[in-house]
Amino acid sequence: MQARLKSSVPAAGVSRSAVKPMALLSGLSGLFGGPKRAKAQDSAALRQQKKEELLELIEPLKRGLAATAEDQEAVEEVVQQLERLNPTPKPLESPYLNGQWRLVYTTSDSILGRSKPAFLRPSGPIYQLLDGPNLRAANKETAPLYNQVYAELRPMSVNKVAVQFKTFRIFGLIPISAPASAKGELAMTYLDDEMRISRGDKGNLFVLLMDDPDARP
Numbered sequence: 001m002q003a004r005l006k007s008s009v010p011a012a013g014v015s016r017s018a019v020k021p022m023a024l025l026s027g028l029s030g031l032f033g034g035p036k037r038a039k040a041q042d043s044a045a046l047r048q049q050k051k052e053e054l055l056e057l058i059e060p061l062k063r064g065l066a067a068t069a070e071d072q073e074a075v076e077e078v079v080q081q082l083e084r085l086n087p088t089p090k091p092l093e094s095p096y097l098n099g100q101w102r103l104v105y106t107t108s109d110s111i112l113g114r115s116k117p118a119f120l121r122p123s124g125p126i127y128q129l130l131d132g133p134n135l136r137a138a139n140k141e142t143a144p145l146y147n148q149v150y151a152e153l154r155p156m157s158v159n160k161v162a163v164q165f166k167t168f169r170i171f172g173l174i175p176i177s178a179p180a181s182a183k184g185e186l187a188m189t190y191l192d193d194e195m196r197i198s199r200g201d202k203g204n205l206f207v208l209l210m211d212d213p214d215a216r217p
Contacts, residue, residue, distance in 0.1 A: 047085045051195055054078045058105040058207065063126070065112045072107060079197055079205065083189045090158040091188040091196075097132045100215035101196055101208035108204040120144065128208060129217040137163065138217035146172035150217060160187040 057075050061067045067075070088094050103126040106112065113121035124142030131137070135153040140146075148169040153161040165182035167175050190197035193213075198206040 043085060043087070047082065047087065047192070050078060050082045050085065054082065054207065055104070061105065063103060063112060063122075064106050064108075065114070065121070067105075067107075075105065075207075076205070079190075079207070082195075082197060086190045088191040091191040092132055092155055092158060092161070094132075094191060096191050096193050096210075097130055097188065097196075098216070099130065099213035100211045101128045101130065102126070102211040103128065103206065103208050105207040106204060108200070108202075108206070111204075125211075127211065128206075129215055131216045134216075135161075136217045140172075145170075148172050149178070156185065159189065160185060 054075065057071070057078060058064070058067075061071055061075075064072075088096060091097050103111070109115065111122070111126065122141050123144060126142070127140045129138045129140070135155070137151045137153055138148060139151075140148045149165055150167045150169075151163050151165045153163060156162055163184045163186055164180075165178040165184075168178055169175055185201035187199045188196060189199055194210055196206075196208045196210070198208070200206070
Protein backbone atom coordinates (compact mmCIF):
# COMPACT_ATOMS: atom_id res chain seq x y z
CA MET A 1 0.00 0.00 0.00
CA GLN A 2 1.57 3.26 -1.13
CA ALA A 3 2.24 5.77 1.64
CA ARG A 4 0.61 9.17 1.31
CA LEU A 5 3.14 11.99 1.41
CA LYS A 6 2.49 14.95 3.66
CA SER A 7 2.76 18.48 2.29
CA SER A 8 5.68 20.54 3.57
CA VAL A 9 3.59 23.73 3.21
CA PRO A 10 2.19 24.96 6.55
CA ALA A 11 -1.59 24.93 6.87
CA ALA A 12 -3.36 28.28 6.85
CA GLY A 13 -3.02 30.04 10.18
CA VAL A 14 -0.15 27.82 11.38
CA SER A 15 3.29 29.36 11.65
CA ARG A 16 6.46 27.61 10.49
CA SER A 17 7.77 27.74 14.05
CA ALA A 18 4.76 25.71 15.15
CA VAL A 19 5.12 23.21 12.33
CA LYS A 20 8.75 22.27 12.99
CA PRO A 21 8.28 21.00 16.57
CA MET A 22 5.19 19.08 15.45
CA ALA A 23 7.21 17.47 12.65
CA LEU A 24 9.97 16.55 15.09
CA LEU A 25 7.50 15.01 17.51
CA SER A 26 5.74 13.03 14.79
CA GLY A 27 9.11 11.61 13.73
CA LEU A 28 9.61 10.17 17.21
CA SER A 29 6.83 7.67 16.55
CA GLY A 30 9.30 5.65 14.49
CA LEU A 31 11.26 4.95 17.67
CA PHE A 32 8.27 2.99 18.93
CA GLY A 33 7.95 0.81 15.84
CA GLY A 34 5.15 2.65 14.08
CA PRO A 35 6.29 1.98 10.49
CA LYS A 36 7.56 -1.51 11.37
CA ARG A 37 4.26 -2.37 13.00
CA ALA A 38 2.41 -1.27 9.88
CA LYS A 39 4.75 -3.37 7.74
CA ALA A 40 4.20 -6.40 9.97
CA GLN A 41 0.45 -5.93 9.71
CA ASP A 42 0.71 -5.74 5.93
CA SER A 43 2.78 -8.94 5.87
CA ALA A 44 0.29 -10.74 8.11
CA ALA A 45 -2.58 -9.65 5.88
CA LEU A 46 -0.75 -10.86 2.77
CA ARG A 47 0.02 -14.22 4.42
CA GLN A 48 -3.62 -14.64 5.34
CA GLN A 49 -4.67 -13.79 1.79
CA LYS A 50 -2.25 -16.34 0.32
CA LYS A 51 -3.30 -19.01 2.82
CA GLU A 52 -6.93 -18.54 1.86
CA GLU A 53 -5.98 -18.65 -1.82
CA LEU A 54 -4.07 -21.90 -1.27
CA LEU A 55 -6.91 -23.55 0.65
CA GLU A 56 -9.38 -22.55 -2.05
CA LEU A 57 -7.13 -24.15 -4.68
CA ILE A 58 -6.71 -27.45 -2.86
CA GLU A 59 -10.24 -27.81 -1.48
CA PRO A 60 -11.60 -29.78 -4.49
CA LEU A 61 -8.43 -31.84 -5.03
CA LYS A 62 -9.08 -34.65 -2.51
CA ARG A 63 -5.77 -34.07 -0.73
CA GLY A 64 -4.06 -34.11 -4.13
CA LEU A 65 -5.51 -37.37 -5.45
CA ALA A 66 -7.63 -35.49 -8.00
CA ALA A 67 -4.95 -32.93 -8.89
CA THR A 68 -3.95 -32.56 -12.53
CA ALA A 69 -0.49 -31.36 -13.57
CA GLU A 70 -2.00 -27.88 -14.00
CA ASP A 71 -3.50 -28.05 -10.50
CA GLN A 72 -0.13 -29.03 -9.05
CA GLU A 73 1.57 -26.12 -10.80
CA ALA A 74 -1.03 -23.65 -9.48
CA VAL A 75 -0.65 -24.98 -5.93
CA GLU A 76 3.15 -24.91 -6.17
CA GLU A 77 3.09 -21.27 -7.26
CA VAL A 78 1.06 -20.13 -4.25
CA VAL A 79 3.08 -22.37 -1.91
CA GLN A 80 6.30 -20.72 -3.04
CA GLN A 81 4.76 -17.30 -2.41
CA LEU A 82 3.87 -18.38 1.12
CA GLU A 83 7.32 -19.83 1.71
CA ARG A 84 8.81 -16.43 0.91
CA LEU A 85 6.49 -14.95 3.55
CA ASN A 86 7.37 -17.56 6.20
CA PRO A 87 7.08 -15.84 9.61
CA THR A 88 8.97 -18.61 11.45
CA PRO A 89 12.55 -18.92 10.14
CA LYS A 90 13.51 -21.39 12.90
CA PRO A 91 10.54 -23.77 13.07
CA LEU A 92 12.35 -26.43 15.10
CA GLU A 93 12.58 -23.93 17.95
CA SER A 94 8.97 -22.79 17.67
CA PRO A 95 6.10 -24.05 19.87
CA TYR A 96 3.90 -23.77 16.77
CA LEU A 97 5.54 -26.95 15.47
CA ASN A 98 4.12 -29.17 18.20
CA GLY A 99 0.74 -30.86 18.02
CA GLN A 100 -1.47 -32.83 15.69
CA TRP A 101 -1.53 -31.63 12.09
CA ARG A 102 -4.12 -32.68 9.51
CA LEU A 103 -2.89 -33.31 5.99
CA VAL A 104 -4.91 -31.34 3.42
CA TYR A 105 -2.67 -31.70 0.35
CA THR A 106 0.30 -33.71 -0.81
CA THR A 107 2.05 -34.79 -4.00
CA SER A 108 3.11 -38.11 -2.43
CA ASP A 109 1.58 -40.99 -4.39
CA SER A 110 2.30 -43.46 -1.58
CA ILE A 111 0.41 -41.41 1.02
CA LEU A 112 -2.47 -40.85 -1.39
CA GLY A 113 -2.54 -44.56 -2.13
CA ARG A 114 -2.61 -44.14 -5.91
CA SER A 115 -1.39 -47.71 -6.49
CA LYS A 116 -4.03 -49.22 -4.18
CA PRO A 117 -7.58 -50.22 -5.08
CA ALA A 118 -9.95 -47.35 -4.37
CA PHE A 119 -11.52 -49.09 -1.37
CA LEU A 120 -8.11 -49.35 0.35
CA ARG A 121 -7.05 -45.75 -0.20
CA PRO A 122 -7.17 -43.41 2.81
CA SER A 123 -10.68 -41.97 3.02
CA GLY A 124 -10.63 -40.47 6.50
CA PRO A 125 -8.32 -37.78 7.89
CA ILE A 126 -4.55 -38.31 7.85
CA TYR A 127 -2.62 -36.82 10.77
CA GLN A 128 0.99 -36.04 11.57
CA LEU A 129 1.92 -35.51 15.22
CA LEU A 130 5.10 -33.67 16.14
CA ASP A 131 6.96 -33.20 19.40
CA GLY A 132 9.89 -30.87 18.73
CA PRO A 133 11.52 -30.83 22.20
CA ASN A 134 11.57 -34.63 22.39
CA LEU A 135 12.30 -35.10 18.67
CA ARG A 136 9.44 -37.53 18.07
CA ALA A 137 6.86 -37.83 15.31
CA ALA A 138 4.00 -40.06 14.18
CA ASN A 139 1.89 -40.40 11.06
CA LYS A 140 -1.62 -41.77 11.52
CA GLU A 141 -4.17 -42.80 8.93
CA THR A 142 -7.79 -43.26 9.87
CA ALA A 143 -10.37 -45.10 7.71
CA PRO A 144 -10.15 -47.64 6.28
CA LEU A 145 -6.89 -49.18 7.54
CA TYR A 146 -5.86 -47.04 10.54
CA ASN A 147 -2.16 -47.68 9.92
CA GLN A 148 0.39 -45.74 11.98
CA VAL A 149 4.13 -45.15 11.97
CA TYR A 150 6.28 -43.72 14.77
CA ALA A 151 9.63 -42.02 14.20
CA GLU A 152 12.57 -40.30 15.84
CA LEU A 153 13.88 -36.99 14.52
CA ARG A 154 17.39 -35.59 14.27
CA PRO A 155 17.90 -31.87 13.51
CA MET A 156 19.93 -31.18 10.37
CA SER A 157 19.42 -27.40 10.30
CA VAL A 158 17.07 -24.80 11.80
CA ASN A 159 14.22 -26.03 9.59
CA LYS A 160 15.14 -29.58 8.54
CA VAL A 161 15.16 -32.97 10.27
CA ALA A 162 16.31 -36.47 9.46
CA VAL A 163 13.49 -38.95 10.08
CA GLN A 164 14.21 -42.47 11.31
CA PHE A 165 11.08 -44.61 11.35
CA LYS A 166 11.02 -46.96 14.33
CA THR A 167 7.67 -48.76 14.56
CA PHE A 168 4.79 -49.45 12.19
CA ARG A 169 1.37 -50.33 13.56
CA ILE A 170 -0.83 -52.26 11.17
CA PHE A 171 -4.51 -51.44 11.66
CA GLY A 172 -3.27 -49.31 14.56
CA LEU A 173 -2.77 -52.47 16.64
CA ILE A 174 -0.05 -54.80 15.36
CA PRO A 175 3.47 -53.40 16.00
CA ILE A 176 6.23 -54.12 13.50
CA SER A 177 9.77 -52.82 13.94
CA ALA A 178 10.89 -50.64 11.06
CA PRO A 179 14.12 -51.58 9.25
CA ALA A 180 17.12 -49.27 9.52
CA SER A 181 16.61 -48.32 5.89
CA ALA A 182 13.22 -46.79 6.69
CA LYS A 183 14.30 -43.17 6.89
CA GLY A 184 13.95 -39.82 5.16
CA GLU A 185 14.25 -36.08 5.58
CA LEU A 186 11.69 -33.33 6.10
CA ALA A 187 12.06 -29.57 5.78
CA MET A 188 9.55 -27.15 7.30
CA THR A 189 9.39 -24.30 4.78
CA TYR A 190 6.40 -22.41 6.23
CA LEU A 191 5.01 -22.42 9.76
CA ASP A 192 2.51 -20.41 11.74
CA ASP A 193 -0.09 -21.34 14.34
CA GLU A 194 -2.56 -22.54 11.69
CA MET A 195 -0.63 -23.91 8.72
CA ARG A 196 2.55 -25.84 8.03
CA ILE A 197 4.17 -26.48 4.66
CA SER A 198 6.84 -29.16 4.44
CA ARG A 199 8.98 -30.72 1.71
CA GLY A 200 10.38 -34.23 1.77
CA ASP A 201 13.69 -35.51 0.46
CA LYS A 202 11.92 -37.22 -2.47
CA GLY A 203 10.58 -33.89 -3.69
CA ASN A 204 7.08 -34.28 -2.28
CA LEU A 205 5.07 -31.35 -0.95
CA PHE A 206 2.88 -31.45 2.15
CA VAL A 207 0.34 -28.86 3.33
CA LEU A 208 -1.11 -29.37 6.79
CA LEU A 209 -3.49 -27.51 9.11
CA MET A 210 -3.26 -27.51 12.90
CA ASP A 211 -5.84 -29.84 14.43
CA ASP A 212 -4.84 -30.12 18.10
CA PRO A 213 -1.84 -28.17 19.51
CA ASP A 214 -1.86 -30.24 22.72
CA ALA A 215 -1.59 -33.67 21.11
CA ARG A 216 1.76 -35.49 21.03
CA PRO A 217 3.01 -38.67 19.33
